[in-house]
Amino acid sequence: MPWSNQSGGGGPWGKPPGGGGPWGQPPSGGGGGGSGGGQPDLEELLRRSQDRLKQVVPGGFGGGGLGVLAALIVLAWGATGVYTVQPNEAGIETVFGRFTNRTAPGLNYNWPSPIGAVAKLRVTDRNSVDIGFRTREDARRPGVTTQQDINEESLMLTGDENIADVKFRVIYQIDPARPEDYAFNVREQRETIKAVSESVMREIVGRTQIQRILTAERKVIEPAAQELTQKVLNDYKAGVLILQVQLLSVDPPEQVISAFRDVTAAQQDLERMRNEAEAYANRVVPEARGAAARILQEAEAYREQTVAEARGQASRFTQVYEQYRNAPQVTRERMYLETMERVLGGSNKVIDDQGGQGVVPYQPLDQLQQQPAAPSRTLPQPPAPQTSQQGARR
Numbered sequence: 421m422p423w424s425n426q427s428g429g430g431g432p433w434g435k436p437p438g439g440g441g442p443w444g445q446p447p448s449g450g451g452g453g454g455s456g457g458g459q460p461d462l463e464e465l466l467r468r469s470q471d472r473l474k475q476v477v478p479g480g481f482g483g484g485g486l487g488v489l490a491a492l493i494v495l496a497w498g499a500t501g502v503y504t505v506q507p508n509e510a511g512i513e514t515v516f517g518r519f520t521n522r523t524a525p526g527l528n529y530n531w532p533s534p535i536g537a538v539a540k541l542r543v544t545d546r547n548s549v550d551i552g553f554r555t556r557e558d559a560r561r562p563g564v565t566t567q568q569d570i571n572e573e574s575l576m577l578t579g580d581e582n583i584a585d586v587k588f589r590v591i592y593q594i595d596p597a598r599p600e601d602y603a604f605n606v607r608e609q610r611e612t613i614k615a616v617s618e619s620v621m622r623e624i625v626g627r628t629q630i631q632r633i634l635t636a637e638r639k640v641i642e643p644a645a646q647e648l649t650q651k652v653l654n655d656y657k658a659g660v661l662i663l664q665v666q667l668l669s670v671d672p673p674e675q676v677i678s679a680f681r682d683v684t685a686a687q688q689d690l691e692r693m694r695n696e697a698e699a700y701a702n703r704v705v706p707e708a709r710g711a712a713a714r715i716l717q718e719a720e721a722y723r724e725q726t727v728a729e730a731r732g733q734a735s736r737f738t739q740v741y742e743q744y745r746n747a748p749q750v751t752r753e754r755m756y757l758e759t760m761e762r763v764l765g766g767s768n769k770v771i772d773d774q775g776g777q778g779v780v781p782y783q784p785l786d787q788l789q790q791q792p793a794a795p796s797r798t799l800p801q802p803p804a805p806q807t808s809q810q811g812a813r814r
Contacts, residue, residue: 501532505540510599512539519600539603543596546663549614551621552587553668575673576622582630582680585671590617590649591664601659613653613660620648621665631687633670642667 504527505511511523513530514537521530523538530536552574558564574585592613594602606612624641625633633641646665653660672680744751 497532499532501529501536503528503530503538508542508544509540510543510594510596512541512600512603513537514539519604522600541594541599541603543594543599546591546593547610549590549592549610549617550587551590551614551618552585573618576625578625578630578633579627580629580631583673583676584625584630584633585669585673586621586625586633587668587670588617588621588645589666589668590614590662591666592660592662595659595661598657598659601657603659605657605659609658609660612656612658613649616652616656617645617649617665620645620652624648630672631684638667638670 503511505523505525507525509525511528511530512519513521513523513528515531515535517537520536523530528538530538552570554568554570555565556568558566569587571585574587576584576586578584590613602609621641624645628637628641642665646662649665650662653662671677740751740755
């Protein structure tokens with residue numbers, strides 16, 4: 421029952437001497453209930469609280485009043501289970517920590533705390549993980565970001581035993597079809613995605629030569645890394661969709677970049693000289709093959725010509741022999757004349773078919789040799805066989 425400060429009663433422990441309160445407070449005339457500025461009376465506060473409760477529960481603290489009060493408390497507690505899911509979110513309902521339902525955007529209800537709980541995941545937002553570097557805002561210059569290299573993440577060993585400085589970014593989002601996997605199967609989701617992506621990239625780079633990574637293989641590495649990372653996360657049932665893997669930079673380490681550039685220049689010179697050699701071979705080899713074919717054709721033609729001439733000479737000899745058998749004297753004389761014609765036809769000569777005066781014929785050969793020789797076409801035709809024999813005898 422409420423305490424009373426009536427006269428004679430004093431309180432549950434009696435009224436102390438001097439008219440003070442039960443804990444040595446000043447008399448009620450100078451307490452919080454009066455017009456003075458002392459401390460408020462505890463009994464007065466309790467009494468006022470009881471009056472307010474009586475106003476809320478008109479029937480007092482009987483059985484009905486307590487039931488109504490309990491019902492109001494239960495209704496207020498139950499109303500805390502109403503929640504709203506935004507269009508870019510998915511609701512994950514749990515009861516006593518166990519997953520029970522996945523809710524769509526809109527107004528939903530779940531058991532209130534501490535029985536139930538709701539986790540709202542942004543399934544349409546795109547997130548990114550940077551590997552090999554970190555981007556931070558400069559404290560001295562607001563709005564300006566600086567990049568800090570993380571060598572333990574970016575330095576990777578290539579297939580030809582070189583070291584490459586690889587910086588890349590992984591863009592992902594929560595799988596809208598399985599957001600509960602993202603919430604319950606993996607504890608540190610971002611760190612897991614980072615570790616898996618780095619491991620996959622090291623595996624792919626370890627199978628590729630550095631020259632290919634720097635040039636043509638970049639567009640092949642990105643989809644391969646995306647596919648393999650997605651496969652590993654699916655095996656983990658992480659509830660993550662890998663949207664893209666971006667190779668931001670692939671360079672040799674800073675300590676050896678000058679030497680690597682020299683090696684790259686030497687490789688380019690090698691490729692250039694090899695291309696020039698192939699071009700020279702492509703030009704010389706057809707020419708050599710053409711020259712060889714020409715020589716073969718000339719040899720074939722010479723052989724055909726020689727064989728034909730030999731056959732013609734043999735046929736001519738056979739024909740002459742046939743004529744010689746028919747008329748040996750005439751044929752012999754004709755052969756002699758034709759031979760002399762071939763021998764003497766192109767030489768400067770003097771023919772004396774009349775004979776000279778005296779015992780020793782005299783011919784002015786020096787004067788005759790000074791005269792221009794007549795063209796061969798103006799030489800007289802050889803005389804008849806009988807006349808020629810007479811000139812020869814002379």
